[in-house]
């Protein structure tokens with residue numbers, strides 16, 4: 001039986017950061033992990049963060065729920081067959097409905113030797129608190145709650161971004177929504193690795209979810225897009241991909257992210273700056289921007305992927321284009 005560990009959590013909550021801890025743990029234990037990543041955009045940037053550490057398959061797409069329903073089981077079996085891993089970690093896109101993933105994994109376990117080990121959900125503590133206290137009006141609160149409810153293990157992450165006293169509030173909300181999960185509060189997903197990633201049988205999640213619950217939730221989250229197939233209702237989520245044709249001025253790039261509309265929760269990508277040599281990876285998660293120099297082993301595109309709720313992609317595109325029209329003054333020696 002190959003145990004399957006599902007990493008769930010809203011866009012930018014810290015799943016890939018947690019995945020790094022999981023990979024380190026399995027390595028220490030002498031275990032061979034494999035990874036299945038599902039990204040919302042059509043470029044997988046998280047993949048480049050874990051490249052080479054474990055065999056990986058990617059499922060890239062726009063309409064993730066359908067891809068998941070159709071292909072997740074097949075991809076899991078391909079991974080199992082090709083690499084004979086000791087454990088498979090599934091990192092789902094931040095807008096995946098975890099119930100559907102649990103359902104797909106349990107389906108796969110019916111006709112192959114796999115078993116759902118755990119569903120680990122990561123929460124961005126700051127974002128969650130803003131959502132539940134109504135500071136941010138969002139359809140995504142419902143999704144966050146679903147992700148939280150179906151977890152067997154819960155990580156309240158990014159506690160460094162909370163003010164004094166706020167952590168307790170988050171913990172109370174979380175406990176109300178899911179009193180059963182093993183719950184910890186962390187910075188950068190730094191959990192007790194054995195407790196969270198162990199693949200011992202006795203630690204295994206009970207997969208016998210009442211079927212009606214799954215069916216109800218799935219049904220509730222489905223509707224017809226008018227092209228013959230049903231998709232879940234998180235279709236208010238917009239993904240915009242922009243490929244940069246040239247380097248951009250760093251200060252204006254940072255300024256653009258400081259002034260993004262609140263509906264854009266998450267962005268990531270690779271960019272070159274006029275003032276600096278080499279490529280940079282940037283990560284924008286709930287209003288925080290990080291920029292890290294990278295040295296990719298193979299050539300990678302300069303690209304920005306932005307995700308959020310119903311934002312005007314054309315406006316963002318225009319702003320990114322304007323950024324690109326800035327030129328470095330020619331210096332002659």
Ligand SMILES: Nc1nc2c(ncn2[C@@H]2O[C@H](COP(=O)(O)OP(=O)(O)OP(=O)(O)O)[C@@H](O)[C@H]2O)c(=O)[nH]1
Nearest residue numbers: 011012013014015016017094158187188283285290
């Ligand atoms: N301040 C702070 N930032 C964090 C913490 N954990 C992760 N981050 C940052 O948050 C950003 C998103 O983290 P990821 O691990 O890529 O999040 P993710 O859930 O994999 O993102 P998606 O795959 O896009 O949904 C990165 O810039 C991380 O460095 C934390 O505890 N505190």
